[in-house]
Amino acid sequence: MSVILGIDIGGSGIKGAPVDTTTGRLLKERHRIPTPDGAHPDAVGGVVAELARHFGLGGPIGVTFPGIVQHGRTLSAANVDDAWIGLDADALFTEATGQAVHLINDADAAGLAEARFGAGAGVGGTVLVLTFGTGIGSALIHNGILVPNTELGHLWLRDKEAEGWASDRARERDDLNWKQWSKRVSTYLQHLELLFSPDLFIIGGGVSKKADKWQEHLKLERSRLVPAKLLNEAGIVGAAMMAQGNAGQNDGGNPPATPASGPKPASKAARKK
Template sequence: MVEKNGAIRTLSVDIGGSGVKVLVLDITGKPLTERARRETPQPPKPQAVIDAIVALAGTQGEFHRVSVGFPGVVRSGVTETAANLDPEWIGFDLATTLSKRLNNPVRVINDADMQGLGAIAGKGVELVITLGTGFGSALFVDGKLVPNLEMGHHEFRKGETYEEQLGRATLEKVGEKKWNRRLQKAIASLEHLFNYDYLYIGGGEAVRVHIELPSNVKIIPNITGLLGGIALWKD
């Protein structure tokens, strides 16, 4: 599992509704390769997405273990929801299947959770939201993850969920100005709901946030979703 010099290399994988990304991290979480990306296969069924991951992994050189961020609820490596992929993912053992394809141990976690692991300071109440195809969320208390939050599918305003109001399809429909106003309302709502110490905003559409943010709200780069992969192996 280790190189001659004892260094463990982790392949970090981020599965999204629009793209699949990978890179290799050293034992400290520092990138050792350039990020590689492919469009998420359409339809985004398990076999097609796994084929894309395997192809991308082939561009990254040697690695000894794999961390995967998946856009849905994950329990013990099994994907239980997949709102922005395909129904075939429901009840799919992604960890075991991918481990057999890559011949290395695999751990799988929700993608927003993995992004949060790459962003948080580990003190107090920290909330992470991701703006992309959908609306991801992760909550941490003193660095410990509160699993399976899936806040994006809870009602936000006007009878619609956070994802329905702030997902990519809505952004393209209503435009950035209106979308940013909605995001501002969402931030105020979340602050009252969670009383967080810090809020981190990530995901592919975070670059389109153009509102003045409170001092305890920070935009994080999209690559954070991959950098969090090392935390899955902290034990």
């Protein structure tokens, strides 16, 4: 058993827990601390250090970040302080905790966890994990290997960014019922189908708890689609997986893994029989 501390930085709270990276299980109850106002790097670093002290677990720490992460640096700053842009956040958190810290984009972390231990477990080929909330997060995984920082919520669709039109926030803003929202999401997913031909879509974020309201309304040409399973634990689990794999070895935050195996998807003609 390999136990790694995973920490998930969110807009309202920063939460963490020790993770058994061989099973994806949290070994202790999550501990949550409110995100400091403004989310300045130094203040967030202090919370990460507090969580590390709370659990008292040695070894590397995995941390998610709500933005682009490359070579340990944060390159965007949506809903957090602009001081994150270009910051060596790995170094900041490593100094704050006194332990080796490795950062990963939050949607990428959730995608890794879902593909290994959640709704994508045992599925070979290409898995595309999408989280619908304030925006649309994305994680593209092929045979267990993550392609980091895809940011597919920012694809342009119908003369606007997809997340501004098809996110859960857009559903609430435009007062859409679930069927109306599902029509927008279907258009978006069909576009992604043309670009990536995924074997499986996994739909996460807050909407995954209400799959019975939208799943039957989503229409795809050839890909399968399922709701996410790990819910609020996905980011913590994925962060721990990435830290175990040592992001510096592969630049993508991928943990050591053998490609997932599974039956090849049936052809479109075969599925119609």
